[in-house]
Amino acid sequence: MNITADKVKQLREKTGAGMMDCKVALQESAGDLEEAVTILRKKGIASASKKAGRTASEGVITSYIHPGSKVGVLVEVNCETDFVARTKEFQDFAHDVAVQVAAMDPRFRSREDVPEELLSREREILLGQLANSGKPDNVKKQIVEGRLEKWYTENVFMDQAFVKDDSQKMHDFINNHIAKFGENIVIRRYSRFKLGEASE
Amino acid sequence: MNITADKVKQLREKTGAGMMDCKVALQESAGDLEEAVTILRKKGIASASKKAGRTASEGVITSYIHPGSKVGVLVEVNCETDFVARTKEFQDFAHDVAVQVAAMDPRFRSREDVPEELLSREREILLGQLANSGKPDNVKKQIVEGRLEKWYTENVFMDQAFVKDDSQKMHDFINNHIAKFGENIVIRRYSRFKLGEASE
Numbered sequence: 001m002n003i004t005a006d007k008v009k010q011l012r013e014k015t016g017a018g019m020m021d022c023k024v025a026l027q028e029s030a031g032d033l034e035e036a037v038t039i040l041r042k043k044g045i046a047s048a049s050k051k052a053g054r055t056a057s058e059g060v061i062t063s064y065i066h067p068g069s070k071v072g073v074l075v076e077v078n079c080e081t082d083f084v085a086r087t088k089e090f091q092d093f094a095h096d097v098a099v100q101v102a103a104m105d106p107r108f109r110s111r112e113d114v115p116e117e118l119l120s121r122e123r124e125i126l127l128g129q130l131a132n133s134g135k136p137d138n139v140k141k142q143i144v145e146g147r148l149e150k151w152y153t154e155n156v157f158m159d160q161a162f163v164k165d166d167s168q169k170m171h172d173f174i175n176n177h178i179a180k181f182g183e184n185i186v187i188r189r190y191s192r193f194k195l196g197e198a199s200e
Numbered sequence: 201m202n203i204t205a206d207k208v209k210q211l212r213e214k215t216g217a218g219m220m221d222c223k224v225a226l227q228e229s230a231g232d233l234e235e236a237v238t239i240l241r242k243k244g245i246a247s248a249s250k251k252a253g254r255t256a257s258e259g260v261i262t263s264y265i266h267p268g269s270k271v272g273v274l275v276e277v278n279c280e281t282d283f284v285a286r287t288k289e290f291q292d293f294a295h296d297v298a299v300q301v302a303a304m305d306p307r308f309r310s311r312e313d314v315p316e317e318l319l320s321r322e323r324e325i326l327l328g329q330l331a332n333s334g335k336p337d338n339v340k341k342q343i344v345e346g347r348l349e350k351w352y353t354e355n356v357f358m359d360q361a362f363v364k365d366d367s368q369k370m371h372d373f374i375n376n377h378i379a380k381f382g383e384n385i386v387i388r389r390y391s392r393f394k395l396g397e398a399s400e
Contacts, residue, residue, distance in 0.1 A: 061272035061393045063263035069291070072261035074274035076393045091269070191391035193261045193276045 003027060011036055017180075041179070056186045058082045060091060064098035070195040073102045080183040093177050093185075099163065100170065101190050106157035109187060114156065122151060157187065203227060211236055217380075241379065254384040258282045260291060264298035270395040273302045280383040293377050293385075299363065300370065301390050306357035309387060314356065322351060357387065 003026045011022040011033060017040050025043075029035035059078035066072065077094040084090050108114050126144045133140065152159040153169075162168045168176075178185050203226045211222040211233060217240050225243075229235035259278035266272065277294040284290050308314045326344045333340065352359040353369075362368045368376075378385050 057396050059395060060269040061265060061395055062269060063265055063272055063274060065261060065263055069260040069262060069285075072263055072274050074263060074272050074391050074393055076272075076395065078396075085269070189393065191274050191393075193274055193389065193391075195259060195261055195276065196257050196278075 003031060007031065007033065011040070041176070043179075056080050056184045058085045059186075059188070060085050060094050062091065062094040062098055064095065064102050066102050071102050071193070073098045073190060073192045075101060075190040076188040078186040078188050079181060084181050084183050087181075090181065096162075096164065096173075097187060098190075100160070101157065101192050103163045104157075104160050105192060105194075106160055107155045108157065109190070110158045111152060111156055119148075122148060157190075203231060207231065207233065211240070241376070243379075254280060256280050256384045256386045258285045259386075259388070260285050260294050262291065262294045262298055264295060264302050266302050271302050271393070273298045273390060273392045275301060275390040276388040278386040278388050279381060284381050284383050290381065296362075296364065296373075297387060298390075300360070301357065301392050303363045304357075304360050305392060305394075306360055307355045308357065309390070310358045311352060311356055319348075322348060357390075 003023055007026055008019060008022045011017070011026060012019065014033075014037060017025070021040060021043070022036070025036040025039040026033075028039055056078035058081055059076065061074065061076050063072065063074045075094060075098045077090075077097055079085055079090060123144055126147050127140060130140045130143060135143070153161065158169070158171045158174075160170050162170055162173045165173075174185055174187070203223055207226055208219060208222045211217070211226060212219060214233075214237055217225070221240060221243070222236070225236040225239040226233075228239055256278035258281055259276065261274065261276050263272065263274045275294060275298045277290075277297055279285055279290060323344055326347050327340060330340045330343060335343070353361065358369070358371045358374075360370050362370055362373045365373075374385055374387070
């Protein structure tokens with residue numbers, strides 16, 4: 001089937017993927033733009049997990065001050081090349097990350113950053129709440145792990161819903177951008193200040 | 201002597217002091233504007249040290265990202281009232297503090313924040329450098345304290361020279377603003393990120 005240059009251009013703008021990838025995806029989707037996006041995204045996420053191990057030492061430091069100047073965030077977002085770091089798209093992406101941290105106040109960056117003793121204490125508390133439930137131990141354990149998943153979505157940056165589109169978790173949002181930029185991306189660190197709160 | 205309203209206005213704009221204070225200062229200086237500034241500053245600094253003990257829990261969070269986005273700073277600067285916090289002058293002041301931290305990378309906020317063991321180690325090193333100098337111990341001690349003063353001006357925010365006017369130390373710069381705003385001001389905390397540096 002014949003794919004017009006105009007359609008390829010539209011798909012490129014929508015996804016940031018390369019020209020040949022767009023052409024192939026449009027051929028596979030028989031010219032259907034939405035379907036082609038899905039095809040690219042599937043391929044993209046597949047390639048994102050390959051890229052996630054690569055060293056990311058370039059990037060940007062950016063900040064977001066919430067209107068009123070009572071909450072502010074500083075973030076370091078890394079990618080692999082200064083070329084990508086300088087693009088408006090990458091800077092917009094880093095800005096979204098800073099807004100997210102300001103809005104959702106994550107206590108930890110990823111599950112790996114949650115201290116083991118804090119997890120055990122959470123488990124104990126949740127188990128204690130089920131003490132008089134009369135349920136068998138294996139069921140209790142399942143319920144606890146389910147509630148712990150919910151705890152992650154409240155406290156861990158990577159598991160939180162993206163404030164600008166709550167159909168995505170931050171984990172997905174970042175993987176989509178790894179696919180889009182074709183480079184590994186790491187949210188290296190952040191500071192969030194709220195006026196008058198106890199400092200760490 | 202007769203002080204014109206125009207001269208009072210000029211002095212107010214220069215110092216931020218109240219109208220009556222400006223009028224009195226101009227009378228004392230016989231209408232000399234520069235002399236009146238000095239008079240107000242002397243009074244101001246006298247009142248600044250009285251104000252320095254008061255609680256400051258209002259203020260702003262602000263940031264400065266150095267062009268190129270490789271260095272960024274987030275600061276919390278406190279004052280006593282939200283009224284002062286909302287003024288452009290206070291926000292400009294907080295911005296200057298953020299620029300200062302970006303440029304000078306202070307390791308500590310004030311002398312009180314320097315850990316005692318780090319100070320003893322510095323003293324030992326400096327004393328070691330004088331081991332073969334043949335000088336008496338009390339002279340060595342004086343030299344060490346002198347060099348320690350220099351170390352403070354390099355590592356401690358309050359002792360560093362203000363980058364926009366190196367005739368002032370940050371300590372003076374802040375005291376002048378305590379006098380200007382008529383409220384205690386506290387540099388509560390800051391974060392400084394440099395791209396790719398080891399995180400704490």
